Amino acid sequence: MWLSSIFFKTLRDYWIPILGWGIGMGLVVVSPMASVSTLLTTPQAREQLVSLAATFAWNADVVAVDTLGGYATFKIGIFIFLIAVWPLLAASRMLRGEEERGSLDVLLSLPRPRLRVALEKLAALWTALLAMGLLIGLVVFAGGQKFGADFGFSDAVLFGVNLALVCAVIGGLALLTSQFTQERSTAAGWTAGLLLVFIVLDMVHRVIPNSEWISRLSPVYYYNLSKPLVPSYGVNAGAILLLIALSLILGVTSLWLFARRDIGGTVRVPRWLRPGERKPSRALPVTDWSLRSVYARGLGVVAMPTLWWTLGIAGFAGWIVFAVQQMETRLSSLFSSSPTVMNLIRNIGGGDASVNAGFLSAIFVLLPLFLMAFAVTQVNGWSTDEQDGRLDLVLAAPQPRLTVLLGRFAALATATIVIGVLTLVASALAAAASGLTLDTGNLAAATLGMIPLGLLIASIGYLASGWLRSAADTGLLSFLLLIWFFISFIGPELKWPNATLRLSPFYYYGTPLIHGLPLASVLGVVAVAVLALGLGALRFVRKDIGV
């Protein structure tokens, strides 16, 4: 059955994302319920929570945040960007990606109209989004039941459907954009940019009085008009209908344009919008610094991702340092009413949660996690290069395999160090700007101390890539990250033995913001990283390339 039509075949391709995204995003929604359920024990705590939420009112509507459903709806306000990633990528790949690969040519050689092929694919995408929405609804309902929420099954399902609808609009936008771009990634990039603009537009009316008309230009605004997890607020039928209409308009327009343009080409835009005619060039040399060696090329490849991850990691560190003083009083009384959260912060942060440094220390533990996630994405690039044959010609040049591997690893290590240093700079500047007093040495330890952890996961990835294909390598590293995170963040609360806690590299990172750099531990992590890299190099110089 799954290969009986383009619709079913496309749906078959989506089943892993349906399960992964549906359950994963469902858990993202449930997690704030889990954290807040222990906080809502006293009226004072509820009051503090509402007050704290009001601080972030620019982010999402503060509606019944002292209920599980209201708090979850509030918390995932900013996560709409995360949730829209899959439909954005899938829709930009749906036609344009297949055109790039040439697979659409084969499909369109079948005796069926082009419009029907595209329609079946779009229908499969919508079906997948609906299935994801239903799964999210099911997970949210289960979570709500577990933590004692007051919303029902139909509310949870409506919540999922509302999410699916805004995702369908974003997907439709990506599909439409891809009719005007030559490459899938360009369409995805433009749509992501538009999504950011929509999120900001939606925020405008919460910050600037009488500016609701601006926010109405954003589909995210109409998504936020329905809050099914807050039974007293309910669903805005008009907004739901508008999202459906927008999805249809974007989808139908995209297909209409697709049916009229060249395959592999783009919709013709007015002359003044077209890029200038490019004359063929045979000029050399191009004198690009990143072409001088394997290391320099590695730096060139990693430069752009490093920029974005630096903005994320250093920006997050700077923001939390800047904001922590403003939240001090509220956090203090909030945490004092919840011994569980207090213990959690103390276990992770290594200090008193009611003190800025203690809270910051707990939050800073997230930084190495982010840096390690960055390293995982870059290791994926290395193993994919080998798998796709991109190392063959490099190794056909008189470059020792060891040089190639170490050159690429050194580029990743450089990027890791840059992120660490810029995080330190951002945190120090934020502390100075907000008047927060932090021990400079400890701040340096907390930010630079995450570098060995990034190098550790990278070297383990390089080692594993000696045997594993790219997807398996990345899967293994992601699994390790999750396990380590779980051991370090949940283990102490569950009173796990010290021997188990020592299995996680986060243990060796310690709580440097409070206690300084645990030099012996850091050296231990570096030693393990060097060992893993050494074994990885040994394997790489002896292995069959691309097998």
Add this chain to the structure above:
Amino acid sequence: MTAIIETDGLTKSYGGKRGIVTVTFQVEEGDVFGFLGPNGAGKTTTIRLLMGLLRADTGAARIAGLDCWKQSVDIKHLIGYVPGEPALDPNLTGGQILEYFAHLRGGVDDTYLKHLIERFELDTSRKFRQYSTGNKRKVVLIQAFMHRPRVLILDEPTSGLDPLNQQEFDRLVEEAREQGRTVFLSSHVLSEVEKTCTTVGIVRDGRLVRIGSVAEVKAIKRYQITMTFATAIPAEAFKGLDGVLEVEAFDQGHGVRLAMQGAADAVIKAAAHYPVVSLTSVEPSLEDIFLRYYEPDNAPDKEARGVA
């Protein structure tokens, strides 16, 4: 002449799957060697073993007397390589790719590099992912030739090239041969090998089944002689003669068609007893010979016996 490429009992398997089995051959310096075989025969495996990208299970491969695995970096100073499926950084332009590989090779003659770019009429300003299949192939060909390597190892180098660029490639190979450089190219395009190569090896199911000069391979051939006579003659007169495989009479005995292998001396002498009107001999192309090596019953075994 000395052998610049040598393999001795080269064997490679992928887990339980066959790669190549005891492949032994030599390529003389200055030779243009065509490595023929259908898809999956083991051509690319052999080439990747020569390039030191794979490690042999048993046997050895040497280029210029250097071990292809242990001294692979030294060997690569001598080699220009075109992989079967060119995969390069899709975000680099053709110019950037060529400059990158020039740096990795420690620098190349810029004038010659520009000359190659002109010859292939390559637009170096486009990103690799935007190139057509043929243009991707041009980039890879230029990077293989740009440092004037002593040995060129080319895996199906003309795949995707248009006829004009194929001619340009043929000229480059010819120039390389004239300069005494060695070319080892794999192909399943017989006419290309017949046109370009001096020596040919045929690989089937991972085994080298035939090797020799193009002329030698073509000499061990089946061909057809057709004769017509002024009077009806007994076809039996040609049966059992040296070189005759099959005899077929036509035109009520006025003509015979002979399937031949080897010398035709006995046939000519036998025909001289009758009034011959015409005699034609049809030469097989390398294509015909090649295709016969892939007949299901492995027919060419008989021929293979007397060949290097």
